[in-house]
Amino acid sequence: MIEPYVPTFSHKDWIDHQHRVQAGGEDGLNSRFHRLEDEFAGLARNQINPIIQELGGSTTQHLTLVPALLPDKGRPAWTQNVDMVEKPTAPAEAHGFMNIVLPDGVRVKSLLVTGNKSAGTLTVALKRRQIRNEEGSQTLVAADALGTPVEPLAEARIENATHRHFLTIDIEGAAEGQARVFCVQITYQ
Secondary structure, three states, rough: OOOOOOOOOOOOOOOOOOOOOOOOOOHHHHHHHHHEEEHHHHHHHHHHHHHHHHHHHOOOOOEEEOOOOOEEEOOEOOOOOOOOOEOOOOOOOOOEEEEOOOOOOOEEEEEEEEEEOOOOOOEEEEEEEEOOOOOEEEEEEEEEEOOOOEEEOOOOOOOOOOEEEEEEEEOOOOOOOEEEEEEEEEEOO
């Protein structure tokens, strides 16, 4: 928390023809200007710089999610559990999607997926689509490996004023194979 600013420097007025102005001494110009320097340094260190760091958004943030997937109409769905999704035993594929909300203007740095699979091709993608549905969806970053963060190929910026963002999680070619997704983590700045 940023401490409230409390001034420490207080200037005593000099009176013409009554006070002699001098450079040295406890009340001299040098001493007063050094107290002003200390005041500004403390203000910068304790109030201004912490606010700039907060507003600058230069810190890396993580959005860590347990997938809560909706079925993709007409396609085999994932089985939803409390803390993961898993592919049902019978179909060789599973498909689902979920809405994602990230702060406007942030840059997506990476996508990490945790889980396990014994067969098939798993793809997890962070996508966006214009809010008016005027064009198809655009993939910002996609991961097909578990446990390894994947960076976007191009700059991926969240633009909430013009786009909606969502995750798709698909597995194909996993007949009788097991597949589970425990967590999806989006790192952004």
